[in-house]
Amino acid sequence: MEKVGILLVSYGSREAAIADSFWRSENYKVNIFDADKQKNPFIVERATDYNIGQDLQKICEFAKRHEDEIDFGIVGPEGHIIGGIRDIIEKETKIPMICPRKEYAIEGSKVSQRHLLEKCFPEANPRFKVFNIKDYSSKYDLRKDVYSWLDELENQVAVKPDAPATGKGVGVWGDHFSTREEVFNHFIFICDYGPVVIEEKIEGEEFSLQFFSDGKHLVPTEAVRDYKRAFDGDRGINTGGMGSYKSQGKKLPFMDQEDWEAGLEIGKKIFKELKVNGDKELLGIPLYMAYICTAEGVKVLEINSRPGDPEIQNLLPTLEDDFVDVCFRILDGNLTRLNFAKKASVVTYAVPMTYGGYRTVFSGDSRVDLIKSRKLSEKYGDAIRIYPGSMELRGKETYALGSRTVCTVGIADDIESARSISLEGIVAIDGPLWNRWDIGSKEHIVKSVEHMKSLRG
Secondary structure: OEEEEEEEEOOOHHHHHHHHHHHOOOOEEEEEEEEEOOOOHHHHOOOOEEEEOOOHHHHHHHHHHOHHHOOEEEEOOHHHHHHOHHHHHHHHOOOOEEOEOHHHOHHHOHHHHHHHHHHHOHHHOOOEEEEOHHHOOOHHHHHHHHHHHHHHOOOOEEEEEOOOOOOOOOEEEOOOEOOHHHHHHHHHHHHHHOOEEEEEOOOOEEEEEEEEEEOOOEEEOOOEEEOOEEEOOOEEEEOOOOEEEEOOOOOOOOOOHHHHHHHHHHHHHHHHHHHHHOOOOEEEEEEEEEEEEEOOEEEEEEEEOOOOOOHHHHHHHHEOOOHHHHHHHHHHOOOOOOOEOOOEEEEEEEEEOOHHHOOOOOOOOOEEEOHHHHHOHHHHHHHEEEEEOOEEEEOOEEEEOOOOOEEEEEEEOOHHHHHHHHHHHHHOOEOOEEOOOOOOOHHHHHHHHHHHHHHHO
16 A cells, blocks of 8 residues: 655644545555644544644744655645745745645635625625725724714624634624624724724525635535534524534535535636636635525625635545545646535534633633543444544543534434434533534524525515
8 A cells, every 4th residue: 555644734623534534545554744733632643743833934844854754735724824834835845735825815814805706706795895994093983984884784784804813703783783882892803803894794594615626627515504603593602613514415405506506606716816827826625615595696705715614524524535636636736526425414513611602711620531432433433523623632631722622523314313423422522511402403404494485585
């Protein structure tokens, strides 16, 4: 069996899923060199070598030490991509990196995303305006202009920072605020991220498509539904994502085939606009598109430049292609299609007690034991996956850190069965964690289906 060395730039559960896909290869013996935020127990226990730390130059130095052992690198976290990790490593080593170059990481600016979309697919854009506090000499004038725009949109707005805030900087009328004063206070709060986009609030049902690319071809995946809000019933603050589900096919139960095709067409036009300068700038997953189905068609909520978390955890376990071969086809410029099993999958995250506003303070032990959840593989085989995220290996024990701790993936012939497996994995985790219980639930899906029926008339 051919040996392959892979540099994996990691941050959480998403990269555990990527590592798992590599190690499950039937064609290659994979040696992973992991550059991680912490000692992720899933990855470091099997990695050939690892480096802890987020500094891009030190990651490059780690890669350089193993340059002769590494065939390619792949990057999950958005911060590293936006910061130019590919540019740095490819400049200082001979290691080809699978992620967009810094210049093409459009996730770095929501303002740039809106302007790009206005240029190549304006009908998918909500109405929006960009405000920069630096353009105003007084808060009075700023407030006046903001309120004037609120008048035009009848207060139905979403307020977003220009720079990434891991899903937690967005405020929406009716969900996060109900008065103009609250809108303006949120606006001022997120000004630290730079300019602020105030855009029309869109009513509908959300889905995402992730697009793989070899720089020349754009290959779509199946649609996934993410749950951003902290609590059951889509209540609470926005988070990095509490879970997600996909059906056993391209589209979700509330979608028409035309919705998936519209998402594909939007992605193609953006890709065509971005790739004008060359064929190798947009490798990996250069577009992870957050869409919303509306009465007027599909609109774009945001554009990301990396694999989704948790959405990629839905897709990789159902990918029928050898993921190492997929990466080689990306580098060779001949990735033209991907094959997925006719399976549904549900991802559920378990998170720390203070995550998402569940508790304000927790001073108890943060140890987490995954032994019982992992033993479920004896019952379900490959139909269950346990992917540690914001966890750290200390000696022989594992501890929860501050962000999303661990996700469980259930894979089955239908969403409800996949959900049951995922939740069984969650219940088997021993530790001070909590989770949403309604990820992919029948009730939530029926509500989404009925909502779209009412919007479409």
